[in-house]
Amino acid sequence: MPKTGKCAICGQRKQLSYDHIPPKCCGNNGESYYISFTPEYLGNGLRMTKRKHSQNGIKFQTICSECNNGLGGKYDEDLGAFRQFVIDAINGRKPEKGFDLNNVIKAVVGHLLAASEFDSSLPARAMRDYYFDKNEKLLDKYSLLVCFYPYQNSIFILKNYVPMVFGINDPMPEGMLSSFYFFPFAFILCDKQKLPFGNDLFETLRIPSQLKFMLNDWGRKFPTWPAIVDNNHAFIASAAGKDSVFKN
Numbered sequence: 001m002p003k004t005g006k007c008a009i010c011g012q013r014k015q016l017s018y019d020h021i022p023p024k025c026c027g028n029n030g031e032s033y034y035i036s037f038t039p040e041y042l043g044n045g046l047r048m049t050k051r052k053h054s055q056n057g058i059k060f061q062t063i064c065s066e067c068n069n070g071l072g073g074k075y076d077e078d079l080g081a082f083r084q085f086v087i088d089a090i091n092g093r094k095p096e097k098g099f100d101l102n103n104v105i106k107a108v109v110g111h112l113l114a115a116s117e118f119d120s121s122l123p124a125r126a127m128r129d130y131y132f133d134k135n136e137k138l139l140d141k142y143s144l145l146v147c148f149y150p151y152q153n154s155i156f157i158l159k160n161y162v163p164m165v166f167g168i169n170d171p172m173p174e175g176m177l178s179s180f181y182f183f184p185f186a187f188i189l190c191d192k193q194k195l196p197f198g199n200d201l202f203e204t205l206r207i208p209s210q211l212k213f214m215l216n217d218w219g220r221k222f223p224t225w226p227a228i229v230d231n232n233h234a235f236i237a238s239a240a241g242k243d244s245v246f247k248n
């Protein structure tokens with residue numbers, strides 16, 4: 001359906017096209033259903049609303065075709081190569097193809113922006129400035145954590161949420177802003193972490209030798225938050241978290 005609006009990446013008013021999570025380069029496959037965590041859902045406990053049908057993962061009609069082509073044409077190839085690299089590492093195979101970490105980060109930032117309507121908050125502005133090479137404040141103020149996400153058939157997209165843990169020792173990063181989880185990745189944009197927490201791709205970009213260390217560790221450590229919601233884990237999403245979705 002044609003829709004005009006403010007592009008979530010460049011901010012111009014244009015006809016909007018669809019962005020998919022996972023993107024096509026990351027094994028986006030076939031038909032799926034997903035659930036949006038709407039304010040009604042949040043107010044009514046377990047009553048889930050808005051079950052949506054989608055081809056090819058979770059889709060958001062939020063970005064103009066120029067930004068869509070830029071994301072798909074310039075950066076997704078490296079994100080796809082990163083994914084293959086990680087899958088090879090998990091399976092003990094020697095990775096065949098390298099990737100440009102800067103492009104991987106641009107792809108992640110672009111898709112995180114595309115996962116909601118145009119957002120004028122400070123983090124979203126820093127993300128856009130970084131994406132368009134205006135400045136690198138994003139790297140100074142925030143962390144982009146990446147961890148292993150082992151669940152092949154579920155996708156989480158979460159925005160503005162507070163994860164909670166009961167009864168077990170499971171540290172969590174602070175100030176989570178935006179994240180998506182699809183095999184084999186959990187990408188989490190959050191406030192700058194004081195303690196080393198998982199692998200911060202923004203720091204890895206500055207110290208590329210960390211990347212090897214990070215990939216060696218891949219698959220051994222992975223978060224149980226907030227992808228698992230069980231007796232020990234839960235999360236609270238604010239009304240601002242209305243773009244959060246879950247698929248399994």
Ligand SMILES: [Zn+2]
Binds near residue numbers: 063065067
């Ligand atoms: Zn645009």
